[in-house]
Amino acid sequence: MTSADPAPRLALKESLHLERVHHDRCRTALAAMVDGAQEQVVVGEDVSASGADAEVLGYQLRSQAKEMRELPDGPLFFGKLEFDRGDHAGQAYHLGRLRITEHPAAPPLVVDWRAPVSRAFYQASARDPQGVAVRRRFGWAAGSKGESADLTGLEDEHLSKGDSGPSAIVAREIERPRVGPMRDIAATIQPEQDDLVRGDLALSVCVQGAPGTGKTAVGLHRAAYLLYTHPQRMRRGGLLVLGPNRTFLSYISQVLPALGETGVRQSTLQDEIARHPVTGTDARATAVLKHDPRMAEVLRRALYARATTAHVNSLEIKDGSYSWRVGAGELARIVADVREEEPPYGTGRERVRSRVVRCVQLQAERRAGPQNGAWVQRVSRSRVIGAFLDAVWPKVRPEEVVAELLGDQEKLAAAADGVLDAEEQKHLLWARPPRSWKSARWSAADLVLLDEAAGLVEHPEGYGHLVVDEAQDLSPMECRAIARRARFGSVTVLGDLAQGTTPWAARSWDTVLRHLGKPDAAVVPLTIGFRVPQAVVGLANRLLGRLDVEVPEGRSLRGDGELVLRPTPPDALPDAVVDAVRGSLAHEGPSGSSRPTRRGRVRQASTRPGSPRGAGRAGCAGERRTGRCGQGARVRPCGGRRACRDRGGGGTGAAPAVCRADPGGVAAGGGARAAAAVLARWRPPGGVWPSGETGGGRPWVCAVAAAPGERGGRPRSGQACSSSGSNCSSS
């Protein structure tokens, strides 16, 4: 709200003053809430209806007090709604990340952004004001040391008068250089994002989003929304956020706490299924096979081959002066029936036991009258029945099943008959089988098999809701591992089919959703990018044609950035990369490069005297953010594109990273897919992405650079800093 006319300026000054006063009042109220939460812990410790109650209450109060104490400093509200129609006519509400009140019964000074009334802030428009007369957004400047944030501006849209336009405050937030870990977007959630965030808990949804369209942000805000809206069910069922790797998790780790939600489990699938440390490796073809969904059937057969009626003899159970007999035919029928019912293997064993006991009980009751629970217990645990179960339905560990399959050609042949061909079976077999599963060296892919086997024996504990990020990279077997944990819950699946990097990357969401056990989940596109400049999105869109996936094109809200492609002969690739990195150092912001071949040569070239130096290790991320990890550090490939997702990069003076687009991770279609994925990852300010071969086999290097602009100012236009060529023409 700026104007040369003194009257509006005075009105603005007055409004700012009143809002600052309100903010001070909120601060005081929040301080009292923090003290109150702490006090409740003390009082709660004296409340002792029962030991267990006191413990639960104590835990809840302590957690609440801790959450309150740890709330990040910052503006306490970011928006305001004044209603002139509908249920809230005549009311005004400030909106923030946390509900603030001076007294539990008093109207709140700030309403939580997740409350139903807040929805209009994100959804109302001049065409559909939803009862809102004025939507106000606040602009804040970070407070200097020890001081709280300063209110510097406000922006009003008079929706009921048809006045609604692009918001400068929102635009500034979107174009802000990304520095440090990911931040929440509660103040600027867009309507299509809000629809996803506030989706029904019972509904699973799959978000197909172009690069930087806020998929991760949406997933995390949805998690926060569900925790707020269904606290009991979420506490009972649990909520799990799954990310692709720990670097990524640390990048997103601040978002939920900033929204007042601590204690949410954020993990990787690898960590969730890690029954053993990974000490073995697989050849690529073997790993691919182990991630193939046919392995589920092979494992199922291998496990159930143990449940057999081949050697069933009749049973005789002594019971005091009585002796009960169950015939072989009856026993075989029981085992066959239970097998047909397909319960988890462990449950199946108990089901067989209880049906045999039931047979005995019927006989006993015919002869000796009703039998009590103690009698049933005693017969159930009798040695004879135990020995029978060990013969027809033996206890088994998942490790035994997998080790037997990978170590015993005959057993594998029996289980894989008609499912895997002879060549595939050969790929699976261990070259030197261990003496026992206890000394097996498990590979990462073996852990997926172990989890499948464990899930066949016993269903794992599930979650009420799972947020699954980068889902396009999941294999069918990994999807099954997630499905087992989401049997009674819902999922939010986030990804981009055009950004797949694993050999088993998905090409259709239908397949992923089927393996996740949620075939009916809606697939919703997000196409407006907030991070990747339009120049890069444009190139990624052009590369889409080379991928065998159907996804909508993206478009970016960021106009900064520039892209230049220059031909580079294969031999000159390492030097071109070095030049690109060198060029990028002339600009502010982090850089990255990607090339699928000859890592050693590039490393050599990049680290020789006089070459630009930098760091791409995840461990260096913090330094890069603060710009301390600049010239002088080594250029270090960081082993895997996804591990390179240092999305926090972007401050001034940061150094380049050399990241590798793993050629092994590129499925058919090759370089184009990798290039699209890598480019899609690119985030301003500044970047260099030389890459390898296109699908057509011609080498090329492409480079992009964008300058971050002054802090808080308009982004400067970017500069190209390297060469590229091939079938990608200059944009």
Ligand SMILES: Nc1ncnc2c1ncn2[C@@H]1O[C@H](COP(=O)(O)OP(=O)(O)OP(=O)(O)O)[C@@H](O)[C@H]1O
């Ligand atoms: N509504 C929004 N307002 C402001 N910033 C936003 C908004 N939505 C997303 N962003 C920002 O855009 C950037 C990209 O978001 P995010 O990482 O969630 O996208 P993504 O689609 O998951 O990216 P990728 O394609 O790399 O997986 C982040 O810095 C995020 O904070």
